[in-house]
Amino acid sequence: MHGRPYFHKISELPQQFAVFPLPRVLLLPGSNLPLNIFEPRYLAMVDDALKTGRAFAMIQPHEKQPGGVPTGPNGLDRPALYDVGCLGRLISFQETGDGRYHILLQGVARFRIRQELAVTTLYRQVIADFSEFEGDLSPAQSGEIDRAxxxxxxxxxxxxxQLSTDWKAVENTPTEDIVNSLAMNCPFEASEKQALLEAADLKARATILTALIRMASAGPGEPPDATLQ
Structure with missing residues (x-):
């Protein structure tokens, strides 16, 4: 399991921070997310994060916009956001020669948006409430998950x-990391990714993940769990 060395209590977490809306991209507490930053607004966001605690959040936008996509004061698209995202801390930063940043963001804790702020920055900012996700700052319990x-x-x-993986590496990987890595990397729909993010705990996330994997593995006309007993 990746460490959670920077924050130990909810009271230590920032209450206001930038959000990076990306559909079908998930950050989970304790897991690492590599990102390639190239849009000017998010280059500015990373620059500011490096100056002010290295924290910003990942959150999914709603992909369908009834009645059109609202825009902010800078004329940038501002699609509606899901209520729950995950705060991350920037733990690795590399500047490329063509104006991009390669960064690594480590998940800290989930939050619920209390308010989106009216800001002059190119990127969006929110005030967040972490109270229902205090357990994210403690090691997850994986003992009740049927790993096999x-x-x-x-x-x-x-x-x-028709894919393969390094099974020896998988065998040596903690269960929490397996669950979170699959949740983050499998190509599920945005609503399915959100369900994985909002799962009450690691066991609940593993249950949702198993159901999604079984549905994705079922052949035409085959019940999702027909051959998985």
Whole structure:
């Protein structure tokens, strides 16, 4: 499991910070997300984060916009956001020769948006409430997860998609990291990714993940769990 060395209590977390809206991109507490930053507004966001605690959040925008997409004072698209995102801390930064940043963001804790602020920055900012996700700052409990069954389902998922993986590395990976890595990297729909993010705990996330993997692995006309008993 990745460490959570920077914050130990909810009271230590920033209440106002930038958000980076990306559909189908998930950051989970304790996990690392590599990002390639190239848009001017998000280059500015990273610059500001480096000066002020290295924290910003990932959140999903709603992909469908009834009645059109509202714009902010800078004329930039401002699609509606899901209520829950994940605060991250920038733990690695590399500047490329063509004006991009390669960064690594480590998930700290989930939050619920209390208010989106009217700001003059190119990027969006929110005031957040972490109270219902205080457990994110403690090590996750993975003992109740059926690891063998999860890996069996994952193997069938890979076979269905004609993919492979390094099983020796998987065997040496903690269960929490397996669950979170699959949740972050499998190509699920935005609403499914959001369900994984908002799961009450690691066991609940593993249950949702298993259901999604089984549905994705089922052949035409085949019940999702027909051969997974």
């Amino acid at each position: 069954a999860l890996l069996q389902d994952f193997k069938r998922y890979l076979e269905h998609r």
